[in-house]
Amino acid sequence: MRRKGTSGNGWLRLPFWLTYLFLYAPIVVLVVMSFNRNKTPYSWGGFSLDWYGKLAGNADIRTGLVNTLIVAFGSTALSTILGTLLAIGLARHTRSKLLDALATLPAILPDLVLAIGLLVFYSAIKMTLGLHSVLIAHTVFGMAFVAAVVRARLTHVDTSLEEASRDLGATPFATFIQVTLPTLAPGIVAGALLAFTLSLDEFVIAFFTAAPSQPTLPIVIYSMVRFGVTPEINALATLLLAVSFTVVIAAQRLTKLTEAL
Template sequence: MRRGRSAGLLNLHLGLVFLFLYGPILVLVALSFNRAGLPTAWTGFSFRWYEALARNASIHHAVGNTIIVAFASTLIATAIGTLLAIGVERGRGSPALDAILFAPMIIPDIVLAIALLSFFSMLKMTLGLHSIVLAHVVFNIAFVAAVVRTRLKHFDWSVVEASADLGASAFTTFRLVTLPIIFPGVLAAALLAFTLSVDEFIIAYFTSGAGPASTTFPMRIYSMIRFGVTPEINAVATIVMGVSFSLVLVAQRLLGARDRA
């Protein structure tokens, strides 16, 4: 009885949080169907922004680039960051290591942006999507490591040692013992890294090369500030939301089917 009521309250709270998170998204979706270019009034339902978007190759390119950068930097940062977190947590805590892991989060974006561009120029490196990925991995490592570390607090390392004693290789132990235990943390960390990368603008702007081949979606949008951000961008966001949402549902159905089987 009591448990039922508190679970109900918790779910109500979660529902309200979703309402808060999706409120502006509903506005954004509505605006993508608004005939007017300014978000000041509803002037009628229209697909014109979707039609404009369909013809706008530079936006398609930018969205593609953002997905590439986000996936690449998430993969690299999640792998390296998880190992780093395990390494840090296996030893005694050290303020020096803590400091190194806090640094990428604290450093103002603009400092990292300018520093990396100066550095890449000094090395005469060609700029492009790869340099944006290099840069995004820098801050993502720190966020991934921080999330995975919370998962590793109170981790019972004796399981790992037991596995090693039974003759399992370090890799097997990681795959079969450590990873399953910390997986929710790794998943949360990867989601966080992906989200940070998808929205990052200033560092991407500085570390990108010229031209559509290395322009990301946020860079495109910020460059539109002077002459107006058109609802085409809302249309992109609506499509991204729709596709991701469907993917979640499909994955859920598949998982459900597997569970029942």
């Protein structure tokens, strides 16, 4: 016996599945064709892992990967520290809707607007472009995401623990290190993972703020795609996809953990 209200409405699920098909079918094709033996990505010639092996021999990809990891790890460290302090300051010491809006603005602004703004700023202060300029740019929008995640965690923190620590004679710094940071740790880790995956895949801001001699991996991929999609590019995109999915899922699990605690 069908439940009341569900009979005859199966056709409503059709747009839902068509939307998912439209979004994820190209990704599935990309992953499958990365194992294609043929050089052309449009015809299947058998299963092969050769294209993954050739990635290690591509000097441009190695250079782009090293630059991307330097920027990703550096910006993640900076955005985690600054974002955590920003979240604590906004939640505990400053009550201002204007400051709240400014803190989240880098995450809301379109990447193109933020990239042009940063490029104009670098030009105004006569800063040369390089990995340092990309690192600063990624830190700017990464700290906004970290601050948002840490603030969500702060809503579940019992402030009486900090008060008890101070009543027992602990200094504010000792209380921050021994009480506040451990309770915020799941949120901090989740924010750091989110900032890392955003930096790893980010293209627009890096394209505007990087030096031509020091491209990040997404810029290298863009320069290769302009001459046609090959199974080698599919293999590289598949690896990036796997890393991004892993980091995002880990961040989501930690975020749910912070809400449950």
